Every structure is written in structure tokens, then in C-alpha cells.
Amino acid sequence: MGFFGKLFEKKECAICGGEIGLLGNRKLEDGNMCKACASKLSPWFDDRRHSTVEQIQEQLEYREANKEKVAAFRTTRTLGENTKVLLDEDAGNFMVTSARNLAEANPDVLAFADVTGCDLDIDESRTEIKREGKDGEEVSYNPPRYQYSYDFYIKIHVRNPYFDDIRFKLNNRDVEIENDKMGGGLGRMHGSLDPERDVEYRRYKEMGQEIKDALTQVRQQVRDEAAAAAAxxxxxxxxxxxxxxxxxxxxxxxxxxxxxxxx
Known part of the structure; x- marks a missing residue:
């Protein structure tokens, strides 16, 4: 069978048994899966191609059982802006989601005890701002001027059979800061910058630190309670x-x- 023959060959989903459309195939290590079944997997799972049919079936069973945990979840505290960390402090559980309809999204419900660490990462990129010279070409300012762009990421390390971490961005658009021509205001001479003086930068950094502190504290509380119970x-x-x-x-x-x- 030639290339086009294989391309248009009908495939069957190894999970539900349904026919897979032309652009709907999701490859597994030992079979194929339709995009409808793939959509039911955890959003934090990224090892589909190296997973067997049996492993995917096990995860889908886990995801089905997760629906009951979502239904029982009672949010006592919300952290974040777009993608949110929801805490159920009474049950000792949390979830991370941007969905409004929790029942439909079925976000993974994890226990505070599943948290093994939490990091706040701030990515910085820099682009030089140039002006138009006498001949219409772009030339640098003296001293150089730069546009700085920042993205804020939270990475929650967890114990889970299907994923090791949950990483998401706090800001929905880049936090951009421009140093001025003479280095006054937010900027300094020679293109360096103090981003802490920018309101948006501080807001997202404080938001990330709040999430990190909250998850670290609840994790430690669970550990302390377990140690006290075992003593x-x-x-x-x-x-x-x-x-x-x-x-x-x-x-x-x-x-x-x-x-x-x-x-």
C-alpha cells in the first residue's frame, strides 16, 4: 500500500472501537486512539505516544473516577487569575484549571499530600528599540534602549501515576517594560532595568509567590499531622x-x- 493509501486507510480506535476520521488519529505505542477519547485524558499528561492501549485505558478509568471527586469538591480558597489554583481546605484537596464548568472539564483533583514542591519561574526576553537614522536605516540609541518582556510560570511538582508536574502561566499577555532613553524612571543606564518597580511585574510575582507559599504550607501541614498521628x-x-x-x-x-x- 502506497503513502496515500496508508493516509486514507480507515483506522479503528483501540479504546472505544469507533472509526477514526482522517485528521482524528492519535497514535499510541501499540495502537490508535480517536481525538474524542484523547480529550478525556488529563490535560497535564504528555506521554501519549509512549503509552500502550492498556495504560490509556487505566488512565481513563482514573479520569472517570475523578468526576466524583470534582462533584464533591468545595472551593474554600482561589488563587491566580486566568488559570486558577482552587483549594478545598476542608478535604485537603486542590485542582488547577481555567475552566468555568468544572464538571465538564473534569480537572484532576489532587491531595495536598501529593505536592512535592512548587517553583515560580520568570522568563525574560529583551529586544533592542532602534530609531530611524538620517538615511532611513535603523540605528541604536545612545545609550541603547530595550523592550523587556516577562512571563510568569508556576510549576507544581506532584506524585501522580500519569504526570509529574503541573506547569501553567499566570499572565495571559506579556508584561512589557521599556527602559527610557536616559535611564531614568524604571530604566537605568546601559540598558539594565529594575522590573520590581513595575506594578504589573510585582503583581504577578506576588501572585506566584502566594500560590507557592499556599501549596508549600498545606503540604507541610499534612506532613506535620501525619507525623503527629504516627508519634x-x-x-x-x-x-x-x-x-x-x-x-x-x-x-x-x-x-x-x-x-x-x-x-
Whole structure:
């Protein structure tokens, strides 16, 4: 079969069994998948081509079970602007999404304990601004002038069988800063710049730091609670029955059931 024959050959989705359209094929390591099935995968998953049909089926089962977690999710705190980090502090869960309809988007619900780290990355690019010379050619200013562009990214490192991190941009358009001709205001001489003096730059940097601090704090809180639960409990005298007892998981006397947290 020639090239065009293979191009127009009908393919079957190994996941749902449906016929795959001309531009709808999504290659797997050992089969093909339609774009409808591919759309159900986690948005943070990027290893489709190296995944087997069996692995994709397992992920789709995970994604189906995730719908119940989304339905039970109760947002107590929202961080970010376009793509948001939603926290359910009562359940100890979070999600990252830009969707308005959570049930339809089915964003991955992760536990605070799944977080292993969080980074704020600021990407800077610089373009020289030139003026028109006497002969119509572009010439540099003296000292040079530059247009600086900044993008702010959050990268959340997580424990998950299908992805290792969640990376998203905080700003929906570039934060642009121009140093002025004489180096006054925001600019300095010789093209250097202090971006911290720009309102938009500070806003997105503070937004990113807030997300980083929040996820770091909730992760540490979970770890501290787990360590406290695992630590051996000291024996105390029960104020209700007078017995020497080790508090149970509810903080009660193992003999009479009285609360050891009450006087």
C-alpha cells in the first residue's frame, strides 16, 4: 500500500472501537486512539505516544473516577487569575484549571499530600528599540534602549501515576517594560532595568509567590499531622475514671471512653 493509501486507510480506535476520521488519529505505542477519547485524558499528561492501549485505558478509568471527586469538591480558597489554583481546605484537596464548568472539564483533583514542591519561574526576553537614522536605516540609541518582556510560570511538582508536574502561566499577555532613553524612571543606564518597580511585574510575582507559599504550607501541614498521628502517645491519667491510659485516635480514654481533652 502506497503513502496515500496508508493516509486514507480507515483506522479503528483501540479504546472505544469507533472509526477514526482522517485528521482524528492519535497514535499510541501499540495502537490508535480517536481525538474524542484523547480529550478525556488529563490535560497535564504528555506521554501519549509512549503509552500502550492498556495504560490509556487505566488512565481513563482514573479520569472517570475523578468526576466524583470534582462533584464533591468545595472551593474554600482561589488563587491566580486566568488559570486558577482552587483549594478545598476542608478535604485537603486542590485542582488547577481555567475552566468555568468544572464538571465538564473534569480537572484532576489532587491531595495536598501529593505536592512535592512548587517553583515560580520568570522568563525574560529583551529586544533592542532602534530609531530611524538620517538615511532611513535603523540605528541604536545612545545609550541603547530595550523592550523587556516577562512571563510568569508556576510549576507544581506532584506524585501522580500519569504526570509529574503541573506547569501553567499566570499572565495571559506579556508584561512589557521599556527602559527610557536616559535611564531614568524604571530604566537605568546601559540598558539594565529594575522590573520590581513595575506594578504589573510585582503583581504577578506576588501572585506566584502566594500560590507557592499556599501549596508549600498545606503540604507541610499534612506532613506535620501525619507525623503527629504516627508519634507514640504518652500515657496520662484519665480525669473521669482515674486510670492510667493511652489516648485513642479520638483522644479518649481506652477504658471509660471519656474525652481526655476536657477538664
Amino acid at each position: 507514640p502517645k504518652a500515657a496520662v491519667t484519665c480525669p473521669w475514671c482515674g486510670a492510667t491510659t493511652t489516648p485513642d485516635s479520638s483522644g479518649c480514654c481506652e477504658y471509660c471512653g471519656g474525652s481526655l481533652n476536657e477538664s
